[in-house]
Amino acid sequence: MRLATRLTIAILSAASASLGAIGPAAADEPDPSYSYFGGLAAELTTPGQHPPGANDWSCKPTAAHPNPVVLLHGLSNDTVTWNSLSPVLTNAGYCVFTTTYGTGALGPVLGAITPIAESARQISDFIDRVRAATGSEKVDLVGHSMGGAVPFYLLNHLGGIPKIDHYVALAAPLHGSTVSGIASLQPLLESTALGAQVVQQCGPCELSPGSAVSIDLNANPAIAPDIRFTTVVSRYDEIATPWTTGLLEGPNVDNVVLQDLCPTDYTEHYELPADPVAVRVVLNALDPGRAQPVSCTVVLPFAGPVR
Template identity: 65%
Template sequence: MRRVMSAATLAAAMLVTAAGTGAADDHLPDPSYSYPGGVLAEVTGPGQSPPGANDRSCRPTAEHPNPVVLLHGLSNDTMSWNTLSPVLTRAGYCVFTTTYGSEGPGPLGATAPVQDSAAQVGRFVDQVLAATGAKHVDLVSHSIGGAVAYYYLSRLGGAAKIGRYIALAAPMHGSTVSGLAAAQPLVESTGSGATATRRCGPCQLSPGAPFLRDFHPNPAATPRIPFTMIVTRYDEIATPYTTGLLDGPNVHNVVLQDLCPTDFTDHNELPSDPVAVHEVLNALDPTHATPSTCTVVLPFLGPVSTPHR
């Protein structure tokens, strides 16, 4: 398994030396629309950029003027964006990803405190803007990545650099993790447990955590930025699933099962879910939004039949 680089180091290397396929490249592999496809990509090529992402030659177009920055959850960019990245690239977007918030060796990011991860994301966004000449980026995040993105937006000056905010299964009001979060106080009652949770980003979103008491996402405070919140009723990690919904005049909440009752996608499959992917495309370009096509989607495994986009 790879040693995850810091966001700043990875971004610098990516933007200077990456050999991407380009937003207009027609030779990208077909999106897998399944979480196992991303896992396989990490196993066969640890640390590789998702297809179509991190092309240093990509320049935003008048149709899509904002680069899209994809922020994973408790995972990494290889596993999380193996589907969405090539879909967006084929649609003409400049796509950038990084693995941020690593607290040590291994493939997982987003383990660091939210504040630290948000600062790394901020530096990465600055590098994307400098490389592309754009004024804003559109942020698309999954899971805790949504909290990291919002902390950057609201506390670290990111609002001035963000065009659109899109989050999938983001625990904006904390998460019970299907009841597992109730064990956190017991873990913290031991000396080693308290030390471990002190640097644990996901632990900050457990009910009653000090960070969560001060977080309070308020999209109305940044009325210029449209928010799109996409959730699944079958989420087993960001629970209850309504934690991923927000209130505000500039918020569009999407419950996938309201669009497609046969979509049984779970938390990890969500970034590869065909209905969710289509809703991300709609959120990025609402002027050309189209209805999503309903299909049967299984938890973890993805759609029963391959979507045609």
Template identity: 65%
Template sequence: MSSADAAPDYSYLGGVAAQLRAPGSSPSGANDWRCRPDARHPQPVVLLHGLSNDTITWNTMSPVLAGAGYCVFTTTYGLGWLGPVGAVTTAQESARQISAFIDRVRAATGAAKVDLVGHSMGGAIPFYYLNHLGGRAKVDDYIALGAPLHGSDLSGVQTAFAGLLNIPGAARQCGGPCQFNTGSPFLRVLDPDPRRSPDVDFTMIVTRYDEVATPYRTGLLRGPNVRNVVLQDRCATDYTEHYEMTADPIAVREVLNALDPTRARPADCTTVLPFVGPVR
């Protein structure tokens, strides 16, 4: 059985193991530049990590989506002072890199639009792409998991260390992560208002046990083109936190439902533990 045919590993730790085995490699199912969308899957899916990389973040989601028939593409954007960890450049620079990657995907596949699935900052930075880089005409579905759309206090850590951000140059060196602190002026520039993109369908997925994008409601939006999903409303025994979200089978099912509502079905409720995944 090839890695592409293997059963998905619904665990964040599986992504960590993949990074240790083959640092910086594309996750299984991603970046087949010969893939062409079909009538059932008309848009290629672009997966965008947060403060991580595509190897770790999309170890589960990528092969599941590819197995469902989607053309899947990933990239690690925003590399800088944290080595293999992306999304550390400014959000503006990360958005420019995302824009260029989306154009590359569109050119390769012949698709006019893509579907975006983003985790954490990867679910928030694309609003800059929509609002300031001409992305509205190039995106059909926008799906975010645990996105700090209205800022995050990092479970109170940001408040405790707020004084450090006043050191000259500290926020600039920190880049994207500091731009999503609660009260950051950048949030007004980002302007995550779905009404500005009426032709885009937004699905915002959050967990009440998020320890990074906090309070968890920072990942929710209001608008006629928005569907908000709180994972514990789907399954009370889903204890996933921020990092496990992209491997959580319940969250993965919600992503599939958002990509193809005509074939949506409820997730199978099970016990999902932080980092580890579902209890067997």
């Protein structure tokens, strides 16, 4: 009841609030929507286009931001997921790169569906392409959901440790996910021949709690002590569940629970990478020397901040 009450209050607040900006954008900054719906709209109006600011292959990192940033989506695509964060990072002076990896029958509309090992190989190849184009030894990773978990396969099995500086995981099922109980139906699906075949080719299905692949993923920051890990989670996550699956332990880890920073942030799994509170956390994680205070506002599920 407490969650329902808080969400009701937030929605009523949104209905009665006057319109206002969360924070003024710089004059040359593409205006981010800070909304999951904004990403969906971008996909519908410009299908196949990368998010604003991403994939300028002539971009050269500066001394202020020497690492290019690679953004990795979850069970979605790069346009939907990074419509807000990509222009913010670009305006802040980063070279930003995205790719829709792990696609299947639906093509670039839906990625991260192939087995984790295959997705990890595609990500590894993309990182090498970014490093070659920019001349950078290392990249910073920002991954949402599956995109925050799959790179651990890269670190453990594909020699990725020397290529990564900062690793930011947003709502990532690092230790498997129950998907709000839906994962308990997976054995029933696997009991049929067709279902078993589907599960064998399904990357997200490999992250059921306690699965062999989840264990093999080995989301242990101790394997890479020189990488700085930041996790960002929401207590209202409905996909990476329990929400604590997105946390790590170790001296090279910063765990951020959004509601500890902003009690009126009701973001769930899909809104999280567009949430302005989370966006500021990402900026601070990538450049701690220029960290700024995190402003709190009312953030609604899917819709984003109350303006």
